[in-house]
Amino acid sequence: MSTENINIVGILIDAIYENFILYKISDRWEKTNQGNVHNGTSIYEMKDFERIIEVLPNILSANTQLIIVYDVSCVNKENSIKQLLSKINQLKKNNLLPALVCIGHEQSPWNNEIIEQFSSFKELKSIRSVDHVNLLKKIVNHELAKTQRELIDTNKEKPSMMILGGFIAVMGIAAVAIALTVLNTSIAGLIVTAIGIAATFTGWGLFANEAFKNKKTITDEPLDYSEYKVLL
The missing domain is CATH 1.10.287 (Helix Hairpins)
Structure with missing residues (x-):
């Protein structure tokens, strides 16, 4: 019997509070002869950049999928992303590149220095009534559900x-x-x-x-x- 751990970490650069918000969800599965057995989910949430950087070494693992979400209206978005990437590259324990998700339409294309450090770029329509923290949680949970389905389908039949x-x-x-x-x-x-x-x-x-x-x-x-x- 083997164990499969799913770890999704989302970090939001929020323009409203000019703050970093981390949301991590971990899921543990055990593979048996009868299939996959779900063994529980743990959730971890944190605010403040310095505190996030402090705990990142403890929550990043070899199978962690990283998603960075930012608000297009954030004044210091480029510096914030570079600062965050610098720390992540020092601490991450695999070669997987993070995904970058933009809330709103990005008018100015990113330079190659930024582009080469991400696996993909996505844009979300900005809606004022949608709380960005809840949106971050939805994105992370969406990725968790997708990975769970793939894990089940891998062994199914x-x-x-x-x-x-x-x-x-x-x-x-x-x-x-x-x-x-x-x-x-x-x-x-x-x-x-x-x-x-x-x-x-x-x-x-x-x-x-x-x-x-x-x-x-x-x-x-x-x-x-x-x-x-x-x-x-």
Whole structure:
């Protein structure tokens, strides 16, 4: 039995309070022969930049996904993002780049120094009635739910499909062997041989396809901007 930990950390640079707000959610799953067993969720919230930097080493792990959210109207957004990135790059424990989410439309394109440090850029429509702190929580929880679905789908029915593919391939090989040794060159032998070859390729195709899917990780599929629109 193995354990899977999902860690999503969102940091908001808020223009209203000119402050940094951190929201972290962790989810623990155990993989068993019967599937994935959910083992609880923990939530961590904090404000103030200095305090956030102080605790980051303790909450960042090798599988942490980082999301930085900022308000486009924030006067010091560039300096704040650079300051935050500098600290994150010193402390993070993996090679995953954070995602950058902008609340409002960014008129000025970011320079390469900023662009190269993020995996993706998203924009959210700014709505005054929506509290940005709650929006940060929704984004983080949205990513958690997406990762949970991917974790479940990774193991759901895939082992059985691989077993089925292997079984079909073996039966196909056996059919070919029987046709060649017992039925020889008769019409029946040719028919069984053709069926056996088809079954072999079908079986190996199923097996290889599921094996390839099982190699995919959460980072294979980038976040889609359209997914965030439903949160507003």
